Structures are given as C-alpha cells and as structure tokens.
Amino acid sequence: MINIFLKLRWSLAVVAIMLLMGCSKPSEALHVLIPTASKSSSVPDSEVSQKVQLALLTIPGIETLDINVSTRKGDVRLVGIVDTQVQIDAALKLVRETDGAFTINNQLTIKQ
Structure with a gap:
C-alpha cells in the first residue's frame, strides 16, 4: 500500500x-x-541616413554645418564640427527620434 x-x-x-x-x-x-517593435527592423540604412540629413537641415544653426551622416545596421554615425554643445544635443535628439535609428555613434566635436 x-x-x-x-x-x-x-x-x-x-x-x-x-x-x-x-x-x-x-x-x-x-x-x-x-515581432517586437524594433525601430531598425524595416528601414534601410540609406533611408535612415537620408532622413537624418534632411532633418538636420531643418534645425537652425545646424543647417549650414558640414555633418557627415552614415548608417550601418541601424547604427547612425555623425561626424563633423559644430559650434556648441546645444547643436550636438539637438542633432542627437533628432537621430533618437528617427525611425530606423537603433544606436548613435556620436563623433561630433565643438569648434575650438
């Protein structure tokens, strides 16, 4: 039992x-x-770069600066020289809000 x-x-x-x-x-x-809502899953890198470049032209004070934008696998790389930290912050905010941007590689420097 x-x-x-x-x-x-x-x-x-x-x-x-x-x-x-x-x-x-x-x-x-x-x-x-x-599928999870991934910002970089469906947007081609070339389109992300183009969106960022066009959006940079709309920010006063940044539109005249020479900022190089390149994107690889959702990683947006910004390279250039700006006048102030405020401009860097505005550019980074813009990239964060761009559909398809997954990470940011910030190589912007302030003019001495």
Whole structure:
C-alpha cells in the first residue's frame, strides 16, 4: 500500500514538473511569432541616413554645418564640427527620434 502511494506521489510530481516546464514553451513560441517593435527592423540604412540629413537641415544653426551622416545596421554615425554643445544635443535628439535609428555613434566635436 505504501508502495502505491509512493508511486502515485512520484507520478504527480513528474506530471507537475512537466506541466510547469510546458507552460514556458508557448510564451517563447509566441515571442517568435509576434515581432517586437524594433525601430531598425524595416528601414534601410540609406533611408535612415537620408532622413537624418534632411532633418538636420531643418534645425537652425545646424543647417549650414558640414555633418557627415552614415548608417550601418541601424547604427547612425555623425561626424563633423559644430559650434556648441546645444547643436550636438539637438542633432542627437533628432537621430533618437528617427525611425530606423537603433544606436548613435556620436563623433561630433565643438569648434575650438
């Protein structure tokens, strides 16, 4: 009789473990099936660079500066010389708001 109860407890424990392990599988599969909202997933790098360059032309004080913009795999690289830290901050804010920009490689320097 004790042997039956022992087997029953082990069986229940195994079933409980299997159920608990099985609960994590659907959420992983669901994660794979539903794409996350990634800013860089669907926008080509050339389009990201073009959007940033055009947007830089709309910022007063920056539109006349020579800032080189290049993008690779969502990493936007800004290279150039600006007059103030405010201009750097404005350019970085603009890149952060650009669809398709994933990271920023800031190489802007302030004119001495």
